[in-house]
Amino acid sequence: MSIVAGVISESWTSDLLLIKKEIAQHLSRNPTDIRHEYFDNHLYFCRVAIDCHRESSWAENHLRFSMVLGHTLMSSSLTQDVNTLLRQSLSNFPQLLTKAQGTYCVLDYNKQQRALTIFADSLAIRPLYYMKYKGSVIFSSCLRLFNELSVPLTTNLAGATEYAVIGYSLGNKTHYNEVYSIQPGEKLTLTSTSLVKERYFRWSDMPFNCIDDREGTLQLDHAFKQAVDLAIGNDLHAISTLSGGLDSRVIVSELLKRGIKLECMNFSYQRSQDEVYAEVFAQCHDFPLHIVNVSDTQEQSIEQRLGHYWRATQYPFYQQVERPRLVWSGNGGSVCIGMVFCDDNILAACASGDPFAVAKAYLKHQHAYIPKRMVKQGAKLQRQLEQNIVECLCQYSHLPLDKAFQLFLWENDQHQHIAPALEDMDKFRLDFHLPFYSKAMLKVMFALPVSSAVKHQLYMKWLNQSYSEALLTPWQTYPGHLPCPLKNNLLPPLSQWQLASNVRNKLDLLKIGVSTLFDAKGEFYNRHYLGANCILTALGLYRGESTLNVVKRMNQVLKSPH
Structure with a gap:
């Protein structure tokens, strides 16, 4: 994995030369990191390589260079994949990447045509940001970098409001009016005179409502195992997160089946379900679990906390792990597979055919309200938020509204889900295996009727069929979703919702x-x-x-x- 930034321009004024210098200075907040720079009077490209995969993510010849942020998972080898891309014509990239199972951002520069082409994965899990400035285009894999550059920035009030109340900005918005985010399945072509956007992959063009539960569980199981196969490579030791829920324990169960030597980390409020249920599961399956109690589970993501605690000096097992800065994570499971952000009220709104009703039901489900008396023009901003959600839903107007809502979550909530952790890659030098974002798994979930997937219904059918060992001890469930049927003889620990006021x-x-x-x-x-x-x-x-x-x-x- 690397972090990258750069400028493409036809002419290099003193302003752009200053920005070039600022990019090199601020791309990493670690002054000892080596800046690998490329400059040909059309493109300035700066990267800091952070060796989480322990493979090269860069390939170059006299005509082009190609690189991958994250991992394409066309094969289990990142180096093989980036060299495959370099050998191929750019026109073949969409077909190649349609088969890629990883989370990635691919960058390819044609030195003769002076064109930089960027491809996002199907959900744009790996972010890239860009802005036009005085005839040039500035781009970066870190949003924080733009605030360090000598460019005018103004607050995007709609984007800031969305972030404050639902946790992410919708569409391609960022916190700044001038800066945009690459979109799911998007292809950007940057030259010294133009910026062209197009979609090379759209989930809304994929088959939907075409398989039943039985076929769905079989295909989902095959897709999950394929994703683990590609990600694990030749590793014999691994580190994973483990919460009190199901997503991380499914990953752990599959790794244990394969004989992987494993240790896990849990970050939770003391004696919460997250802590107690993870601890009982680890004891049942006899593997080490390291518990770090935290006072506020919402202050940082688990991935950000891992960067603080998972260090060679603190854990002897660190030295045995082949790729210790690459951690297995259950991100995407609860939303993409379990459809946690969908309840009966949202389904009823979808059945009504009214996208405004869906927007209102979703915001109610999220308790996402702008304090109208406290925030100036709060009522207007709340109406704008509803309208922005409706506009997102209407992008998929040819789909049933419940399918449109499913894609709304994938291409908005999940699109920016791990971006905060990736912003800090220069600090924590950590990357993640994310098997639940496998394109093959998402393809199955999109092909199923929403009615089969909501409330963890298909998820639980899959686990009962393929991972019964994951269901031997109690697990945390979401309100309104399928409950855990196991009797818990322990003192009833608090759920994460009961903890909200405590933490x-x-x-x-x-x-x-x-x-x-x-x-x-x-x-x-x-x-x-x-x-x-x-x-x-x-x-x-x-x-x-x-x-x-x-x-x-x-x-x-x-x-x-x-």
Whole structure:
């Protein structure tokens, strides 16, 4: 894996030469990282190689260079894949990548035509960001880099609002009006005079509602095992996350079946279901589990926490793992396979045929509301958020509305799901096996009727058929989804939803609220309501933590414009 950035331009003014220098300086926050630079007076390309896969992700000859962020998983070898791409004509890339099972961003530069072509995977799990500036195009795999460059940036209020209340920006928006994100299945062609966008792969063009549950479980099982085959390569030792839910334990069960020596890490609130159920599962199957108790499970992702704790100096097993900076993760399982963000109200809205009803039902399910009195124009921003969701759904107007909603989640929520962890790759030097994002698994889920998949229905049929050992001990379930049938003789641990009020640091939220009253970001809020919220929450007369949490998340993306 690498992090990359660059500029493509027809002429190099002093402004662009300064940006070129700033990219090299800020691409990695580690000053000792080697910057590999390419410059031919049309393209400046800078990369920092972070050797998680322990294979080369770069191939070059006198006509072109190709590189992969992440892993295409056309084969189990990243080096083989990138050399395959270099040998092929660019016109063959869409056909090659349609068969790729990994999460990737492929970049290919034609030195004669002076054209940089970029391909995103089917969900754009591996991000790439770009902006036009004075006749040039600036691009980066890290959004944080743009704030370090001498370019004008203004806050995209719609994108910031979406991030604050649902956790991600919709479509190709970012926190900045000037910067855009590559989209699922998108191909970008950058030259010194143009930027052309097109889609080389669309899930909405794939067959749907064409297989039954029996065929679905068989195909899903085959696809999952194929994804593990490609990712594991020749590894004999591995590190994985393990929560109290099902996604990570399915991965662990498959690795144990293969005889892989395994250790797992769990980050959870003390004596929560996440901790207790993971611990019982590890004891049942006799493998080491390292538990790290945290006070706020929402403050960082598990992947970000791994970067802090999974170190050679702390764990002797680290030295045995062939690729210790490559961790197995269950990301994508609950949303793409279990359809966790779909309930009866959303299904009813889909059946009504009204995309506005679907948008409202989804926001209600997510408790995603802008504090209308606290945020200036809060009611208008809430209506805009609903409209933006409707516009996303209407991109798939030829599909049944429940299928359109399924794709909405895949191409928005999941599209940006691990981006925060990848932003910190220069700090934590960690990458992930993500088998639930395998194109073959997603193809099965799209081919099934939504009614078969919701509430973990097909997921549980698959596990009962192929991974009964994963169901020997209790697991955490989502409200309204199929319950765990096992009797739990342990003291009933708290679920992650019961923990919500316990794990938030009320004092920190109050500090953020008070400080916002006196800084430039406070202009976004009605200060008298914000002040009243802080006072009443501090006195225990009002539970304003959820509102203050929106302030906290909004402040993370409200940048002072350059």
